[in-house]
Amino acid sequence: MRISFHGAAGGVTGSCHLLETGSVRVLVDCGLFQGSREMREENIHEFGFDPASVDFLLLTHAHLDHCGRIPLLVKRGFRGKVVCTSATRELAELVLMDTARLQEEDSERAKRHQGKGNRYKHLPEEPLYDSLDVEEALKRFTVEAPYDQPIQLADGVRATFQDAGHILGSASILLECSDRRVVFSGDLGSPHHPIVRDPKPCPAADFVIIETTYGGRTHRGVMETAAEFFQVVSDTVDGGGNVIVPAFALERAQEVIYGIREGLEHKRLPAGLRVFLDSPMATNATEVFRKHTECFDQHALNVLKERDPFMFPGLTFTRDRLESKAINDVRRGAVILAGSGMCTGGRVMHHLEQLLPRPECAVVFVGYAANGTPARSLIDGAKTLKLFGQDVPVRAKIHTINGFSGHGDSATLLKWHLSSGPNALTFLVHGEPKSSLAFQEELSKKGLKTRIPELHQSFEI
Secondary structure: OEEEEOOOOOOOOOOOEEEEOOOOEEEEOOOOOOOOHHHHHHHHOOOOOOHHHOOEEEOOOOOHHHHOOHHHHHHOOOOOEEEEOHHHHHHHHHHHHHHHHHHHHHHHHHHHOOOOOOOOOOOOOOOOOOHHHHHHHHOOEEEEOOOOOOEEEEOOEEEEEEEOOOOOOOEEEEEEEOOEEEEEOOOOOOOOOOOEOOOOOOOOOOEEEEEOOOOOOOOOOHHHHHHHHHHHHHHHHHOOOOEEEEOOOOOHHHHHHHHHHHHHHOOOOOOOOEEEEOOHHHHHHHHHHHHOHHHEOHHHHHHHHHOOOOOOOOEEEOOOHHHHHHHHHOOOOEEEEEOOOOOOOOOHHHHHHHHOOOOOOEEEEOOOOOOOOHHHHHHOOOOEEEEOOEEEEOOOEEEEOHHHOOOOOHHHHHHHHHOOOOOOEEEEEOOOHHHHHHHHHHHHHOOOEEEOOOOOOEEEO
């Protein structure tokens, strides 16, 4: 049996791992590389394996860095089956269609402005894939995986999805291959977060592939996180400004909306606060959340019995561009949630252009920001940010509230991993080198064997 790593090896994005047994070739995730231009260029390279040779793609969840290259995989020859939870299937369709649309728009813009200066020179003239490619890829999503129910993939090979507590429908995956057990963590959520359940412990395993996004970090607790967010919003509104939250459309946006509703209900936020969810994809994703309550934790289910957990007075969902532009007329007393979470594109860019120069405003980051992204530049203290070809001064206050993160911290990862058993060989992926090395040290203290794979590296197991 052989495992090879074709993404999220030495970095956080592009998750893609291939397990080969004597009878079947199984790919776990096929995500998009995000971050710096050099990192994004990895998307156009060969996968490191023949897509046509893959029998199954097991998808842990619908975030772009885990599903974003699936249409390209199909375009290059994959004809196997995609296996995932029902909620992941619906969210992946939203994500992939939105990504294709953005690529199509960037391509048209690049062609239209060819030779007209530097403003659009970074945009590719041809998309990685288009909407038709996504439609073709979605035809491969043919196997639904309920939690905790084994699925036979081939003789002696079966897969079991269990709740990873990261986003709606997210899963860790146990692959039982004859007498060996291989566990892929996917992305693991933090305990006690709203809406989704806590991650289930790692099953007993011979081999574990675990994400290390925050392998060297400790998050604040949920209550402290909420208190910090409420304070930032209150201070900014009292000071005559607006708050912008660059939010991932899946889970982070819904979690922040859920938290704001609770803050208003408990009078911990200013009365009359206006909230804009300025993201068509996040709006559509919220509808998927309302549909898949089987993924909710008990608190969210209790709220659901009395009211819609994602609606309250003052909340506006904006779909079209005119509605989005009209938000600029609201000069104070508003929270604006818009994608993308790493500020690599989307409507958040226009809001940043308006709000960054205003010292009475605030930008609050509630998710991971990869190296090379505008979000990371702001977090690291950039004095200006290049937006639409112009240097925009950064005078707004910049806040990072990691307690909202959908990724578990070092203590959460360690607790999840320890139930795998004392003899598991662990591969550390989906983390910047510093985070992976920090978590490797924690596991080594407990006498556990680890490897940090490089891109396209393979191992006999």
